[in-house]
Amino acid sequence: MRSMLSPKKRRGLTFAALSAVSMLMLSGCGSQIAVLHPEGPVAQKEFNLIVWSFVLMAFVGIVVFGLFAYMLIKYRASRPGIEKTYDPNIEGNTKLEVTWTVIPVLIVIALAIPTVQTTYALKDPPASAHDPIEVDVTSADWKWIFQYPAQHIETVNYLVIPAGVPVKFMLTSVGPMNTFWVPELGGMEFTMPGADLGLWLEADKPGVYLGRGANFSGKGFAHMQFNVYSKTQTQFNQWVSTVKSKYPALTMNEATYLVKHQGLSPIMTFSSYPAASVAQNQNTQMGM
Template sequence: MQLKKKFWKLASLLPLSLLLFLGGCDKKIAVLNPQGPVAKTQYDLIIWSLILMSVIIVVVFVLFTVILIRYREKPENMDYEPPDIHGNTLLEVIWTIFPVIIVIALSIPTVKATYASEKPPEQTKNIKPVEIYVTSANWKWLFSYPEEGIETVNYLNVPAGVPIQFKLTSVGPMNAFWIPELGGMKYNMDGMVMDLYLQADKPGSYTGRSANFSGKGFTDMEFELEAKTKDDYNKWVKEVQQTAPKLSENKYKEIVEPGVVGRMSFSSNHLKYVDPKSLEYCDYNYYKNKK
């Protein structure tokens, strides 16, 4: 009896401790604070998975409790010997079908969301995406705007309400590009280009980071994405084009050397120093257009 009392006392303190733990979080969890259509789709998938898993957990614990109470050893059944039963076809069918149903219920929305993320968001599919090459290096991020002819380091600006087509690559070790409030991560790999579509619904500042350990400077691989109105974005592009220095090949090689650097802006980009033939495009649309 004493052991039971201690157990229930500890169990009653668990919700309180969880409440106090969550009370220490003064900021929203980024992945649960979607600020764009891609992030919203992935957020809905997370919530659906949590609800489904919660239902399963509740059902399992209810069944466990019922069986534990109903079939426990009691004074009146101390001498009871259960009959020798070799399987139950109905039960075996049930516990085989239910896991299949659960997998299907998780797989269908997951596959749909995965394929949807490989193209511009449905809401803005008629708007031309802004193309930005994202190059990870030890331990910084380079953002090249081929159409605007500019480049930034460790920060980037984008127009709100417009899809962004990120082309991810790397100089050196593999990394992972992630802006939690705008969508899931994707890998940056040396010699390869991976497409990632994201979009910010409204102006604001969003923190991006590396999601793949890459050495001692890994924790410094954070950057800021600022979504601006269309007018403010165009004004910023013109300002960089007119006031920032050109990015020379020597300066580019200096930047990608292992080390931590601050924010930089250039009125040209390093793409002209990279041989496109050396890059393998992991993008279905690229090959389709080539044909």
């Protein structure tokens, strides 16, 4: 049976359907894009850089497509007298050559200056009235190990931090390299065997944020995720006290098994850990 819709209406409905599908895909079925929802000062600076880059590139795109449309209309073949005014030979045109050389240089400079400024600004901890804390992070096959040197406690596959307090993460790896990333709190940094790389992050308020490994590290890579629980300072102190009083200490044998065992580990909590646990297993992995 022939459709009652005209070809024009069918094309309109097809375009509308495709637009709806595209919008659904771009929206992620209602899920938010984490990097576009900063929840800390580090993430906010990086978000501002993303916005600036997007605005600049959008401006460039608008100008390019505007010029493209202008040329199509002005030099169309059907325009009366176009044969007499159109000259495709622009070789040796100094003004045009300077223009299309200078403009890309200016665009690169406009992107480079804020990028370099933001990169160097994030090397230092965010401004805060609170003293920063340190968390030592180790990626292993396939788990995340978090040690709190000042509190001398350890967690596996989850992280607790105080809100409004800068956190310095010292990152290393036992086994393959990976990437430590909490998108809503800031950018990522590598974890590599035998190296200690630093990263500053901070959460503005209490909440739960998803962290993940962003560097393919084997068959367990998909499970290299962890939750970051941001609590008030009082709640964080209470959590530390609870860990110290109710959870077991980590023995050296257990620590060795934890970092060497190539398998998934459940969420774990320890009231203390051997001081040389990670360093010793790093040296063992590297054959030192």
